[in-house]
Amino acid sequence: MRRNTLYYLSMVIFVLACSKSEPKSYEYYNNLVNEKYEEINTLIQSVSCTNIDEFEIVRIQRYYLVHPSIRTVFDKLQTELAQLEKEKSIAYVREGWIGGDTSPTIPNHPVKKICENGKPRLLYVNDLSIEEIDAELPNRYEKIKTFYKDVSCTDANQWIGRYLVSANCNMEVVAIHETVQNEEVVAKIDLYNLMMIKKLRSEKQECIGSIYDKFFESKTVQCENGKPVVSSE
Template identity: 25%
Template structure:
């Protein structure tokens, strides 16, 4: 949390410097106020005593997840309102204006809220115990492996291949765009982050991060997709 507050403080310093040099910049003013409101919310969250887990939910901020309690939802709403106003005031095409990076940050998958070291946190894969990581991987693998099993294959050009790493071995899976493809993507992201955490936490486990024998082609056999090795 100290690193996060340091990051927010640094962001505030940069924005404040720009705001001081360009007082008529509406975006700079609003994003500065939004950053202050976000810092208030994080500090408030950091000092919350342990409360029933059902009173918490997860919110997503520009650069991290936060375990949000109903008592400080008001601060979160104020932050988001200021951020929305700032985005509306953002004018990257204005001649001579400083171009801000408003691209969203891609956050890793999370695994719920839990109590850790006197405070509520949003758990990432690295925060889980090794036993739980193995359990989650065992549940996810067959779901991913069989996700497209019943999807008809008539045109192999509509299919692609990804490889899931299991016990250091890369296993190819044929995938295609379906109405529920997003569910597959979310599970695959969870699986990948859990696998990285497993390798990191398992002593003596030295798996390659690159597939030495990638499979690229899919063929349709009797209406089923098959990876050509």
């Protein structure tokens, strides 16, 4: 009897030891990541929104609207999320998962922030009507074209040309600086192109597929009289 008890006890210890050392699956960490995102979203929505200017747009992989009163907890949850994302990636590689579509896509930046039914909300291009997009496009185009009007071009290697799509699927190239407010102007270009894509699709233009790759290409720039000029080559 004693021998059987020792045998079963040793087996239980062995099973427990194995279960502790066995790595968790990709699916396990993926579920935890999704739960953490839900926890973050619940935290953000817990603050009543009456003045949208009190909420800061924070970008950590994706965009969030964060009120100062919850920033400390938000940052803590983001640290926990980052660790779960790391474990998820390790499990992904360990289990030999095959990656999904790796084709480049235009980042989906928010257009503006609003209070809706007492909750903070970010609006994206897909949330806008064609009429709203038509009203936005001229002003956004002008801001992109004049963004670097006061920045001199002294080193062409610090500049690149990026594509804008216009009416009838025509493409235009604008020069942007590699370091001076680069993220800001790139986001403006991305938003403008996303708006134009939605507009062209609403008009049933069939050129989107043939020009889409242009959004991820760059052109060389030359400095002429202190101004960046996109090379015609």
